[in-house]
Amino acid sequence: MIISASTDYRQAAKRHIPPFLFHYADGGAYAEHTLRRNVEDLAGIALRQRVLKDMSSLSLETELFGEPMAMPVALAPVGLAGMYARRGEVQAARAAAGKGIPFTLSTVSVCPIDEVASAIDRPLWFQLYVLKDRGFMKHVLERAKAAGVKTLVFTVDMPVPGARYRDAHSGMSGKRAGLRRMLQAVTHPSWAWDVGLHGRPHDLGNVSDYRGQPTGLEDYIAWLGNNFDPAISWKDLEWIREFWDGPMIIKGILDPEDARDAVRFGADGIVVSNHGGRQLDGVPSTARALPAIADAVKGDLAILADSGVRNGLDVVRMIAMGADTVLLGRAYIYALATAGEAGVTHLLELFEKEMRVAMTLTGARSIAELGADSLVSGACSG
Numbered sequence: 170m171i172i173s174a175s176t177d178y179r180q181a182a183k184r185h186i187p188p189f190l191f192h193y194a195d196g197g198a199y200a201e202h203t204l205r206r207n208v209e210d211l212a213g214i215a216l217r218q219r220v221l222k223d224m225s226s227l228s229l230e231t232e233l234f235g236e237p238m239a240m241p242v243a244l245a246p247v248g249l250a251g252m253y254a255r256r257g258e259v260q261a262a263r264a265a266a267g268k269g270i271p272f273t274l275s276t277v278s279v280c281p282i283d284e285v286a287s288a289i290d291r292p293l294w295f296q297l298y299v300l301k302d303r304g305f306m307k308h309v310l311e312r313a314k315a316a317g318v319k320t321l322v323f324t325v326d327m328p329v330p331g332a333r334y335r336d337a338h339s340g341m342s343g344k345r346a347g348l349r350r351m352l353q354a355v356t357h358p359s360w361a362w363d364v365g366l367h368g369r370p371h372d373l374g375n376v377s378d379y380r381g382q383p384t385g386l387e388d389y390i391a392w393l394g395n396n397f398d399p400a401i402s403w404k405d406l407e408w409i410r411e412f413w414d415g416p417m418i419i420k421g422i423l424d425p426e427d428a429r430d431a432v433r434f435g436a437d438g439i440v441v442s443n444h445g446g447r448q449l450d451g452v453p454s455t456a457r458a459l460p461a462i463a464d465a466v467k468g469d470l471a472i473l474a475d476s477g478v479r480n481g482l483d484v485v486r487m488i489a490m491g492a493d494t495v496l497l498g499r500a501y502i503y504a505l506a507t508a509g510e511a512g513v514t515h516l517l518e519l520f521e522k523e524m525r526v527a528m529t530l531t532g533a534r535s536i537a538e539l540g541a542d543s544l545v546s547g548a549c550s551g
């Protein structure tokens with residue numbers, strides 16, 4: 170039964186990769202209420218059907234910070250994406266570039282910035298976490314600049330990591346995790362052959378580059394655990410604003426007051442996001458949070474949104490509620506885990522088709538025409 174591309178790729182990924190990796194992507198924080206609501210609330214937003222409006226010409230094209238985009242979609246930063254396929258970040262970035270959209274490389278990627286930047290013919294977006302080790306932050310920002318990165322995505326919703334109990338159950342973290350992962354890897358021989366047991370598969374490229382030594386999964390979990398910075402405030406971001414002359418997007422905004430602070434700070438954009446339900450369980454879904462944030466800051470900066478987007482219809486819903494660009498997280502990871510670059514390309518093609526159908530049937534000929542009018546009134550009051 171085909172439900173949607175990301176649902177099918179999710180099922181396929183579950184078979185294809187070891188359980189610890191599947192659950193690392195699939196899981197969320199605590200009891201995963203927010204994770205589920207992200208998907209359900211978004212799917213529940215009613216689109217307004219319009220007919221007989223000559224929809225023979227329709228364009229998904231848009232731009233952000235002067236960068237052309239074939240559709241208002243970008244791939245979100247996902248840590249360890251390089252473990253889902255061989256040199257996974259390069260494969261995903263190639264698929265994104267091939268479809269004319271940006272790819273965001275996570276701070277904690279397997280492939281280093283230079284490797285991914287040089288594999289594509291459009292500027293790479295880079296995501297940075299706030300870490301206690303400011304030397305590391307400076308180091309990666311310099312590497313990003315040198316690699317031609319213009320757009321910086323600065324993630325602020327992780328001053329502490331959310332408790333992800335699935336990771337402890339699956340062997341991603343906790344007691345004898347290394348041994349449990351190894352056992353799972355050998356029972357997934359095609360993954361182990363392709364990604365897991367050759368070379369330095371779990372080496373975190375950007376971190377290793379800084380430390381001057383290979384950084385495996387165990388080192389990474391310990392390093393990151395000690396490095397989150399609960400003391401962070403807007404003031405701490407000022408040096409980055411001064412250091413970074415390209416567009417700066419603050420990721421992890423869920424409240425209109427914080428969105429206004431981002432405008433006051435001088436951010437070029439925000440990502441309305443609850444980190445895919447991986448941080449504070451119980452916070453609202455982005456489908457519920459977005460309309461009030463758009464009311465507060467639309468026009469003052471670019472609004473990006475993610476969490477729970479599983480098909481092209483969801484992208485249309487997010488745009489209609491006020492987003493300028495929508496980020497895909499798990500949706501592309503499932504496809505990458507199943508079929509690498511070809512899988513992500515296929516997924517993006519399906520998103521594009523689904524967006525076209527949704528726009529045709531809501532009577533919007535361009536991204537600019539998508540708005541509150543494209544929804545049944547009251548559809549986004551939550």
Ligand code: FNR
Binds near residue numbers: 193497
């Ligand atoms: C993430 N996300 C994330 N965000 C970020 O800023 N830096 C990161 O390194 C990561 N790592 C990461 C790993 C995995 C496995 C997932 C699933 C997510 C969050 C990501 O950018 C995005 O906000 C969510 O994935 C959006 O939710 P959906 O669409 O995946 O439900």
